[in-house]
Amino acid sequence: MARDDNELGSFLRSRREKTDAASAGVVDNTRRRVKGLRREELALLAGVSPSYYSRIEQGRDRNPSREILEALARVLRLDDTERAYLWSLAMPPPAPADRDALPVPTVRPGVLHLLERWTDLPAFVVAPNRDVLAGTALAARVNPAWSPGHNLIEFAFLDPRAREVYPDWDEIALQSVAGLRATAATRRTELDDFVAGMRQRSETFRALWDSHDVYERVMGDKRIAADGLGVLRLSFETFALTGPEGHVLYVYFPQPGSTDDEALRRLARRV
Numbered sequence: 231m232a233r234d235d236n237e238l239g240s241f242l243r244s245r246r247e248k249t250d251a252a253s254a255g256v257v258d259n260t261r262r263r264v265k266g267l268r269r270e271e272l273a274l275l276a277g278v279s280p281s282y283y284s285r286i287e288q289g290r291d292r293n294p295s296r297e298i299l300e301a302l303a304r305v306l307r308l309d310d311t312e313r314a315y316l317w318s319l320a321m322p323p324p325a326p327a328d329r330d331a332l333p334v335p336t337v338r339p340g341v342l343h344l345l346e347r348w349t350d351l352p353a354f355v356v357a358p359n360r361d362v363l364a365g366t367a368l369a370a371r372v373n374p375a376w377s378p379g380h381n382l383i384e385f386a387f388l389d390p391r392a393r394e395v396y397p398d399w400d401e402i403a404l405q406s407v408a409g410l411r412a413t414a415a416t417r418r419t420e421l422d423d424f425v426a427g428m429r430q431r432s433e434t435f436r437a438l439w440d441s442h443d444v445y446e447r448v449m450g451d452k453r454i455a456a457d458g459l460g461v462l463r464l465s466f467e468t469f470a471l472t473g474p475e476g477h478v479l480y481v482y483f484p485q486p487g488s489t490d491d492e493a494l495r496r497l498a499r500r501v
Contacts, residue, residue, distance in 0.1 A: 236289030238319040243287055244442035245306045246272050254305055267305075276301040294320060311412050315444045318415035335475065337364045350498045352376060352464070352482040355471070358417045359383070359424045360410065363477065368498050372456050372464075372482070383410060383424075387432040397453045397461055404438060411444040417476055452482070459493045 247266040251258060256271050267275075273283035278298055285291040286298075294302075299320055303313050335357045345353060345366050352372045354365030360382040362375070370377035373395055375385035386392050386399075386406050396402045414421050429436040448468045455461050462484065469479040484490035 238292060238316075239287040239289045240440075241316065241319055241442045241444075242302065242306075245308065245312070246287075249306050254307075272302065272305055275305040278302075292320075309445065311415075311445050315412060315415040318418065322418060335361060335363055335477075337477065338471070338473070341471065341477075341479070348481075350495065352494075353480060355477050355479050356382060358413050358420050358476040360406070368494070369482075371497055371500070372462065372494075373454055376480075382406060383428060383435070387428065387435045395455050397455055402452070403434065404443065405445075405447055407435060407438040408443040408445045409447060411439070411442070412446045413476070415444075420476075456493075456497065459497060462490045462493060463488075464490065464494075 246269070249266045249272075251267050251271065254267060254271070254275060256267065256275075269284055269287060270280040273280040276283070276298070278301065282291070283302075286294050296317075299316055303316055306312075308316060337355050341355060342364055345355070345364055348366050349368065352366060352369035354369045354376045355363045357363055362378050362380045362382065364378055365376050374380065374391065375382055375389070375395070383406055386396070386403055392402075393399045410421065410425070414425070425439065429439060449466060451463060451465050453461050453463055464482040464484055466480055466482045469481070471477040471479055484494050
């Protein structure tokens, strides 16, 4: 993205190297010394010439047709999120002429009103770069990163408390970077400087970003070590808020009747 002049080629290479050759249909009785598919193998399976595919991966041809991209995506078994990211690299939307014209990161009054009424749930709103813009009082009690003024990515990679708050930190880190890449499919201009800064400030972030994994977790489960409550197991759902800002609402909740449910209720009474 921000500091790679050949993002399309880098992404295709990363997916090629992670694609199992046998599963892709390659019959090879020799002892392979390469990871994933060779360039020539991917090209032939996709129905394009090896020399042309090499030009794409090396950044010498940056305008492949949608048909060729679709053929490559099929062989690489890209999911919907990865395909959307691939299209964004090959056909990026025009950048605004005026960077000041980007949406102002303010949360709508109606959403703020809802957050004020949700006293028994950790919930918060984030901007595309994962700045926390607003949240319930309980959210800040469960996780310090879930309060306004924090950034979820910066907290995970730069705050020493993160490895204590997230028992599954390695998984959280991988998911957060892959999710940021997914957001970059449609909001590259807004994320460019942020990603460049994180690459400089965290070697771990840089390594994960350069792995080119891209996917979104719109729902799931997460373990959070809440102060004084031990490890809570919470499910979550995300809701994209309609509008040009690209805001997303996260809502966390325990399983009804569980010990996590009771612990969260106790914490809510203390807010």
